[in-house]
Amino acid sequence: MKASDAMDITEELNAINCTEDFNAAEIMERLKKTLGIRTDVKLSKLLGIESNTLSTWKARNSLNFRRIITVGRKYGLDLNILFSNVDISRSYHKSMVAIPREYQYQYVNNRNKDSFINEMPRYNFPYIGNHNTRAFQVLDFSLFSTDKGTSYAIGEWVGHTEDILNGEIYILVNRTHGVFIGRVDINNNIPGTLFLINEDAGEMPYKTKIYISDIVEIWKVYSVVFSRHFVKKEGASAS
Structure with missing residues (x-):
């Protein structure tokens, strides 16, 4: 993208599916x-x-x-x-655990430890899905918020890698490299792997190769909260 582009944005953000019935x-x-x-x-x-x-x-x-x-x-x-297409003033999912960007690498090894999860901030997010959800900070989206660092991708728990659907947006926790967010591309000719596509990274999309055996947690993205004006903080936050 040229510097003269009318869009005054210096960084790109991941294309994220904002609702389960994205259209x-x-x-x-x-x-x-x-x-x-x-x-x-x-x-x-x-x-x-x-x-x-x-x-x-x-x-x-x-x-x-x-x-x-x-x-x-x-x-x-x-x-x-x-x-x-949801009026967030109608209802909120209260006290959802939110994983800030700076804690996402630690999350890999501590995701099942109550002592770690209890130290994470909790927020009231617009309620769209079920209770088995978690929020992960999306660093790129903070470019579009009033305060940097207040944009979160909301994911619904997926129990098995076999349930990952081609073309959908996921938060994947990799045992070695941390947390990734993107659109899944499954190539049946390359068994044991999948690719995450960043569709909005400049002019050409790029793929990140992930070994399925390294995936330790899966969340299907169904919503994104963009600003502090749409999030009501509740309880203690990570420090």
Whole structure:
């Protein structure tokens, strides 16, 4: 991406599936409705993309979240409603354990220790899924928050690697390298491995190879909380 790009963003963020029933076309329609835009052509111009790019997003059910969030922040949109179509004032998942970025490597070896988990901060997040959930700080998303470090990917527990679905977004805890978040790409010709795709890393997506035997914990991402305005802190925090 050139320095002259209209989007004043110096770092990229991972493309993260914001709801379990993620639908790019619906997000685009909500964005148009919120901004009072009638056509895809006008929306494309606002986003700084070609019309065929917008059509490709809908066809692939994939988005450039960097651009969407930049526009959302510029016009003061509620990003949780935009991506999840949920009014967060209605209900909250209380006291969800949240793993800050600086503790995620320690989390690998201490995830089953009550003494460690009890030291982690707990937050009230918008309630969308069931109770078997956990939040992981997403460093890149903090670029779009009022306060750095207040963006979290919310994951639902997945019990077995066999339950990982190709093309979905996951938080994977690797026994050697820590916590990874991205879209899963399974190549059946390479047994025992999977790839995590960062779809919004500049012009070309890149893949991270992960050995399935090294995966010790799995969370399927179904929501992202972007700002301190959408999170009510509760209880002690890690220090």
